[in-house]
Amino acid sequence: MPEARRGEPLSxxxxxxxxxxxxxxxxxxxxxxxxxxxxxxxxxSAALERVRKDRPDLVILDHMLPGMSGLDILSALRADPExxxxxxxxxxxxxxxxxxxxQAGANRFMSKPFSNAEILAEVRSMMGR
Amino acid sequence: xxxxxxxxxxLRERRLAAGLRQADVAAEAGISASYLNLIEHNRRKVxxxxxxxxxxxxxxxxSAVAKGVDAALMAGIQAAVARGGTDASGTVGAEIDRQxxxxxxxxxxxxxxxxxxxxxxxxxxxIETLNDRMTxxxxxxxxxxxxxxxxxxxxxTAAILAETEDLDPEWAGRFHQNLHxxxxxxxxxxxxxxxxxxxxxxxxxxxxxxxQEEVEDWLKSHDWAIDDATLSSGLDSEIDGLASTAARSxxxxxxxxxADDARVLPLAGFVAAVDTHGPDPFALAGVFGCDPLVxxxxxxxxPGLDAGLVLCDASGTLTFRKPAAxxxxxRFGSACPLWPLYAALGRPQQPVEAVVEMAGQGGRRYRVQxxxxxxxxxxLRGPELREAGMLILGAEPEAVSTLPIxxxxxxxxxxxxxxxxxxxxxxxxx
Numbered sequence: 338m339p340e341a342r343r344g345e346p347l348s349x350x351x352x353x354x355x356x357x358x359x360x361x362x363x364x365x366x367x368x369x370x371x372x373x374x375x376x377x378x379x380x381x382s383a384a385l386e387r388v389r390k391d392r393p394d395l396v397i398l399d400h401m402l403p404g405m406s407g408l409d410i411l412s413a414l415r416a417d418p419e420x421x422x423x424x425x426x427x428x429x430x431x432x433x434x435x436x437x438x439x440q441a442g443a444n445r446f447m448s449k450p451f452s453n454a455e456i457l458a459e460v461r462s463m464m465g466r
Numbered sequence: 467x468x469x470x471x472x473x474x475x476x477l478r479e480r481r482l483a484a485g486l487r488q489a490d491v492a493a494e495a496g497i498s499a500s501y502l503n504l505i506e507h508n509r510r511k512v513x514x515x516x517x518x519x520x521x522x523x524x525x526x527x528x529s530a531v532a533k534g535v536d537a538a539l540m541a542g543i544q545a546a547v548a549r550g551g552t553d554a555s556g557t558v559g560a561e562i563d564r565q566x567x568x569x570x571x572x573x574x575x576x577x578x579x580x581x582x583x584x585x586x587x588x589x590x591x592x593i594e595t596l597n598d599r600m601t602x603x604x605x606x607x608x609x610x611x612x613x614x615x616x617x618x619x620x621x622x623t624a625a626i627l628a629e630t631e632d633l634d635p636e637w638a639g640r641f642h643q644n645l646h647x648x649x650x651x652x653x654x655x656x657x658x659x660x661x662x663x664x665x666x667x668x669x670x671x672x673x674x675x676x677x678q679e680e681v682e683d684w685l686k687s688h689d690w691a692i693d694d695a696t697l698s699s700g701l702d703s704e705i706d707g708l709a710s711t712a713a714r715s716x717x718x719x720x721x722x723x724x725a726d727d728a729r730v731l732p733l734a735g736f737v738a739a740v741d742t743h744g745p746d747p748f749a750l751a752g753v754f755g756c757d758p759l760v761x762x763x764x765x766x767x768x769p770g771l772d773a774g775l776v777l778c779d780a781s782g783t784l785t786f787r788k789p790a791a792x793x794x795x796x797r798f799g800s801a802c803p804l805w806p807l808y809a810a811l812g813r814p815q816q817p818v819e820a821v822v823e824m825a826g827q828g829g830r831r832y833r834v835q836x837x838x839x840x841x842x843x844x845x846l847r848g849p850e851l852r853e854a855g856m857l858i859l860g861a862e863p864e865a866v867s868t869l870p871i872x873x874x875x876x877x878x879x880x881x882x883x884x885x886x887x888x889x890x891x892x893x894x895x896x
Contacts, residue, residue, distance in 0.1 A: 357615050359644040363622035366637070370630070401611060430614045450618040453625045 352393035381405035478506035541794035542580030548876035612655040677712035774858030796874040807856035810836035
C-alpha cells in the first residue's frame with residue numbers, strides 16, 4: 338500500500354468504462370489501492386453523460402461496449418471542446434482495433450489480456466506520476 | 467485460313483526429318499528455293515495452293531499446321547505471365563515474343579506451367595477465403611472476444627490474489643468467486659472456439675476450388691450436352707459428388723433451368739427448326755415465341771454445334787462460361803469490355819450481332835449474337851435484374867467488317883484499343 342499518497346487532499350479521478358464486471362472490479366481495486374479515485378460505468382450509451390458529470394482526469398475506455406462502442410465514445414469526446422484533451426486509455430483486443438483507436442484520438446492502448454502492473458504503469462505515466 | 471507464325475518452322479522440321487533438300491521440294495511445289503527458304507523461316511506467310519502443295523509433298527496434316535499452337539495452352543501461358551511474370555520494377559522476365567515457340571516446342575512444359583499457375587491461384591483463393599474468415603466471421607470474432615475478456619479478468623484477478631499481501635478476507639473471497647466464474651467462462655469460450663474450428667476443417671468447403679469452375683468442369687465432362695431424358699430425371703447422385711455446397715447449389719439451379727428450357731423447346735421440334743433456320747437465336751426465338759436466352763442455352767447444349775456461350779448478370783460478372791475453340795474466356799476478373807455481351811446488357815431486349823476477331827488467335831473470327839432480358843422477381847416496383855447472354859459460333863472468313871475484341875485487358879495484345887482498362891503485358895511484344 339503506497340502510504341505516502343494516502344493523505345493527498347484531492348486524489349486524481351479515473352473513470353473506468355468497461356462492461357465486464359469482473360475486469361472492472363479488478364482494475365478498480367488495483368487503482369484504488371494505488372491512491373486513485375475510481376468511478377465505473379458499464380453502459381456505453383451512458384458513458385458520455387457520465388464523463389460530463391464526473392469530469393474525470395483520465396478515462397479508461399473498453400473497445401466493445403453495449404449501447405455505444407468505445408470508438409464512438411472516443412470520437413464524441415474528441416469532438417467536444419470540453420473533453421478534446423482528456424487523456425484516454427483504450428482497452429482493445431485486436432491489432433485492427435488499435436489502429437482505429439489511434440485514428441480516433443486515443444492517447445494510449447492496452448491489449449487484452451493485460452497485466453495489472455502494465456495498467457498501473459500506464460496510468461501513472463499518463464498522469465505524470 | 468488463320469496460320470500460326472510457326473507454320474514455316476513446322477514445314478522446315480518436316481522437310482529436314484524427311485531428309486529432303488530445300489531446292490527439290492521447292493521445285494516440286496513450283497516455287498523458288500529462296501521463296502521456300504523465306505517461308506521456312508517464317509518470313510513469308512504461306513497459304514492457299516502453295517501451302518496445300520507443300521503439305522502434300524511433306525506429308526503434313528494441314529489442319530494441324532494451320533491450327534498452330536494450342537490456343538487454350540497459349541491463353542493459359544499468357545494468363546500466367548500476366549499474373550506473376552513481372553518483377554518489382556514491372557519488367558516481364560519471360561520472353562513473351564517467343565511464347566509461340568515455347569508452347570509449340572514444349573507443350574508438356576507449357577502445360578505444367580499452366581497447371582502450376584492454376585494451382586497457385588487456387589491456393590491464393592483458399593488463403594483469401596481463410597483470411598476473410600479470420601477477419602470477418604462474426605462467430606469467430608465473438609468467440610475470441612469472449613476468450614480474451616475472460617482471460618483478462620482471470621489474469622487481473624489472479625494477480626491481485628497472488629500479489630496483495632494484506633488482502634482483506636472479504637475481498638479475497640470475492641476475487642476467488644470471480645476467478646471461479648471467469649475460469650468457467652474461459653473454458654466454455656475455448657470449447658466453443660475449438661468446436662467452431664473443427665466444424666470448418668473441410669478444405670473443399672473453404673473455397674479451394676471456385677464453385678463456378680467446379681460446375682463448368684462437371685458440365686464439360688458431359689461435353690456440355692445433357693439429354694432431355696436425363697434432365698427430367700435429374701442427376702442428383704453426380705451433383706452430390708461435387709465438392710462444395712456452393713457448387714452443388716449452382717449445379718442444381720443450372721440443371722433446373724436447362725430442364726425448364728427443354729420443356730419450352732422440346733428437342734425434336736427444336737432440332738428441326740435449327741435445320742430450317744440455322745443456329746440463329748433471334749430467328750428461333752421468333753419461331754417459338756420464347757426468350758432468345760432460352761434458345762441460346764438450348765443451342766449451347768446441342769451436340770455437334772460447338773457453340774460457345776457466356777452469361778453475365780447486371781454487374782457484368784460472368785455467371786456461365788462455355789468456351790468456343792480459340793475464344794479464351796477469363797477465369798478471374800472481367801472480360802473484354804468490347805464484347806457484344808455488354809452492349810446487349812446495356813440495351814435489354816434488343817438483338818446485338820457482330821462478327822468479332824479475337825486478339826492473338828491468328829485472325830480467327832466468330833459470329834456472336836447477344837441479348838439481355840430484364841427480370842422483376844418482386845414485381846415491377848421491385849429491383850430490376852438483368853441477364854445477358856452471348857452465343858459464339860464458328861468462324862466466318864468471308865465477313866467484311868469485324869469488331870476486334872480480346873479476352874481480358876491484361877493478356878490482350880491490341881495496342882490501340884479505346885476500351886483498354888489496364889496495360890497489357892503483351893503489347894510491348896505485339
